[in-house]
Amino acid sequence: MKKSNSNKTRLDKLLSSLGYCSRSEIKTLLREKRIIINGVVATKNDTKVFHEEVKFDNEPLDPPLGMVILMNKPLGLICSHDEGEGKLVYSLLPQRWQRRDPKISTIGRLDKETGGLLLLTDDGQLLHRLTSPRHHVAKIYEATLERPLKGDEGAIFASGTLMLNGEKTACLPAKLTIVDDTHVTLEITEGRYHQVRRMFAAVGNHVVSLHRCTFGNLTLGDLEAGAYRLLCAEEISS
């Protein structure tokens, strides 16, 4: 099918949205002949282009709007855009991706001292859908506990009646799997603030380490802490 010209974007708008330059800096890049459109050196900032027609420094452009990133978040990094709070998870991404507009945001958050599977996207609609309280995607966490389990935690978490401090509604049923008396996995379908730590606090225990290993059907595979990869369309819809 022939593409319609109406899907084309101005070159300066496209490159600035992908973080290559500001809309004023593009003139310099054009002068330096660093932008090629369909094999021809670009000369005008307002040329309408398709993303895939453009090369920068002889390389195809970064992925277009709608990227979803799966990261293995290391401990100590923060899910926030506020630089003042410490080292941010975004600092693991290429500099150019950090300048994209719309910006890349985390889909939900992991605490500074929680590691594991973290999703990030620049797709506002996807972000909204996956972080909505109505969206009950299952997430599995591995937790190490300070004290041995008492024995009734699995039933309490599964009951759908556990109230967390300061909350008005009970937690949805969650599934506890015991590895040994201080190591468990917990599957939850909500994303309340510090939920796993607060659930164990509510039954008189304390989480000493926490790692998210799944989000829906997604797993970390062999992704090392601090590494990330782009998801393909089938993985996102699964």
Ligand code: URA
């Ligand atoms: N529950 C927590 O307590 N912390 C997280 O980061 C995620 C879930």
